[in-house]
Amino acid sequence: MKNIVWSDVLSVAVDEIDEDHRKLLNIFNTLNHSVTTGESPDYLAAVLEELINCTVWHFSHEERLMLKHGYEGQKEHKAEHQELINTAKNLQKEILQADKPVSDKDIVFLERWLTEHILTADMRLGSYLSQMM
Numbered sequence: 001m002k003n004i005v006w007s008d009v010l011s012v013a014v015d016e017i018d019e020d021h022r023k024l025l026n027i028f029n030t031l032n033h034s035v036t037t038g039e040s041p042d043y044l045a046a047v048l049e050e051l052i053n054c055t056v057w058h059f060s061h062e063e064r065l066m067l068k069h070g071y072e073g074q075k076e077h078k079a080e081h082q083e084l085i086n087t088a089k090n091l092q093k094e095i096l097q098a099d100k101p102v103s104d105k106d107i108v109f110l111e112r113w114l115t116e117h118i119l120t121a122d123m124r125l126g127s128y129l130s131q132m133m
């Protein structure tokens with residue numbers, strides 16, 4: 001599986017959000033690399049934990065910006081965040097319970113999990129914030 005390479009396509013035009021997204025991509029790439037090199041399920045779950053924790057933190061960052069700048073779509077955006085966290089936690093639970101390695105399918109799923117939200121909901125938020133900030 002190829003790494004996700006940062007490019008302007010992923011930029012939401014707000015530096016502090018782009019910075020967080022870059023960090024998340026880096027952790028995703030670490031996970032991807034760990035799968036390729038055959039790290040243990042425990043190790044993979046730990047990288048996933050890092051990715052989830054960083055995402056939770058990042059989502060609160062975005063949610064604070066939405067509040068500060070009176071973003072109208074905040075309810076829907078927050079709901080999407082909650083759903084994303086739940087799906088990642090479920091995947092982590094499966095991996096830990098079944099003591100199974102992260103599969104290529106999981107990686108493809110996580111890649112989509114990460115990029116689709118950036119390319120849709122975060123783009124809308126970014127274009128709003130870049131006018132307000």
Ligand SMILES: [Fe+2]
Pocket residue numbers: 062077081117121122
């Ligand atoms: Fe978001």
